Amino acid sequence: MPLYEIDGDRLRRHDAARFAALGIYERDDLQRLLRDDIAVLSPDLLVVAEEFGNWEDSRRRIDLLAVDKTGHLVVIELKRTDDGGHMELQALRYAAMVSAMSFDEVVAAYEDHLSRIRSDEDVDARSELLAWLDLGDSDEAPIISSDVRILLVSADFGRELTTAVLWLNRFDGMDVRCVRLIPYRIDGRVLLDIQQVIPLPEAADYQIRVGRKVAEQERRGTDNRDWTRYHIIVEGQVLPDENKRRAVRLMIEKLIQRGVPAAAIGGALSPGRFRPIEGEHHGEDEVRVALADQYPGVEVSRWFTEHALVQDGRTWVVRKVWGRNTEPTLTTLRDSFPEAKVGFQRATPGPAAGQA
Template sequence: MSIYALEGKQLLAIKPTSFVIESIFERDDLQEAFKNNIDIIAPDCMVIAEEFSDWQGSRKRIDLLAIDKQANLVVIELKRTETGDHMELQALRYASMISTMTFDDAIEILQKYKQRNGYPNYSSNDAELEIRAFIENDIVETGFAEDVKTILVSQDFSAELTTSVIWLNERNLDITCMKIQPYNDNGKILIDVQQIIPLPEAEDYQIKVRRKLEEKRDIRKDSSRDYSKYRFNDMELGKGRLALEVFKYYFDQNRNQSIDMVMSEFNDITHSQPIIENLEVAQKHARDKGRARYFLNDDEILRAGNGSQYVVSSQWGKANIKELIELATDTLGYEIEKILTPDCPVKRKVSIEGYDIIQLEDLTVLVNENGTTVNAKPVLRKLCNKLNIELDSGSGNQKNTRSLGNEILNAIERS
């Protein structure tokens, strides 16, 4: 493509050139220009690092690292050459190397980037607030860095590279190629920036095609995002709040036990930090790191019989909340019901006496009456009496909702 200057009634071609001829360098010129004007090549993105190399065993560096509005990581690679050779392989290596980055990592990375770029007093709290203000979703609910996107920026791209990128995009990667062509207008350098892959005119169509191909991947990814709600002690709670209320209830019932005895009950639950922490230790951590990872409000504090105060972790995921629920229901005998939502996978379902008995994939049992979820245990106990199913276990304890529901389903399916 040519660029012309309209002078009078004449179109005068502006001379194309190259970054090499014009002594324009990748890092000192192009990288500096684009990091300060990132929307030109990466709309709706925020740079969090440059020359990023925070990994062991490699000296490779990402030119620019950014996040988008959906909290995805964006790798941006710049080349001033006319073919962009091997950029796709380089970017793939980088994308894989940062794919395990956490939200806490991103906070630390942005803090360092800001401090190196004129903000020496920029804190981790400043970084967390800036990221949270930038993205459109709640990181706690949707997760951080669910995907890694790649943007390749070069004066031109070889046929081999563009073919590779198109093939990779068809297989669920997200790679964009931006062509930057310099022109010399009587000593003034102009740069024409064009997106060539995917073509802007066909981008919406290609996204729809890609989404169709990604159906299985989306199902897997969505299953890792847990929006479940639970009913416990007449409260509807998300994962973190459910954990808090379970521990508060347990503490109230066992005030005279030592904290070591309390914690021994929950030793088998997988967690990346202490599930219960001393209040002062948790408060100090929040001050030092600029963010709290425990429930610290006054009405959330656990108060032991000896006056000691403790707090519960607010960091709960799909796996460890399942472990906690199983311990609370099977060992402690607590009643926790999962609230049915459209995305809950159903394992089996039967109808009896005007009720729908629903067992989810995680073995949670729900009872619906006229399409509305009702308190399950009284209904299940009534149905057990009709079906001659024992209400108590062999040890004499009352069976929980899961056990009652499972036996009812088995009895109905056998009949």
């Protein structure tokens, strides 16, 4: 597939190169580069393992294992060939092998991975994973979905492989994607064209939205925990949905923006949920230090120090953990300050509540 450069008054053609001819290898080059910048394949991925093979046959190893924002594991298989070989069959076997992994097993794999790539740092794999999944240390361990996504990455894909992938994606729970890497050598530089070819990006966006909805329903159905998300509504404008903790923080932020005094909000909430810090503090590090200094023994990580609110010579911080008190708290905030016209509604299935 040629690439064309506008060169003055003409088009200059650059033919695609081959990885082998460029001296670029699967594991030593492509795998390493993608591991360190996985967002070029998809922005919702976190690599938790490389060359993962936690089973009896150690010869079989997943090139890269990732987890997405909805708690799905993602098997990533790489080839530098022009037809992809039989990588879809290999990836299906790997997906089956990791489908029963628990959150603790994913943490263990991620901890081992971090110890290899960041050996000179102190790492907390569990906290980093929880943060990636938008959860906190005090929340219960999340459920890792048994539906495993597959991402096939190759220089190109043969007809047999693409036919198999299109057929597999017809089944519920299957999410197989093909990303094509096309290298070009131009004026001594190597450029890489990265394209998702199956499904087309427009279809992928729809598939992601459906997958998130199914994931929420699956998690609610398997462990009875409340994964409800909420829309904050400001004078009739419905904002994007947020998880429980961020919904409370956002509602407080919008109330203050609309003229409600922070002290009044603090008086309406349960003690210790919305705390003032004397003085105006800016920047997360400064707020963290001030919070720890004025409230000895407080667990600073449980507060939104990166979203502190400054008003009338004081700095206010919102607690992250709300649990079952989320909806009652949102209701209290709405009903206590009706003149601000800030309300909420549920984003996940269930009766709508608290609409402004």
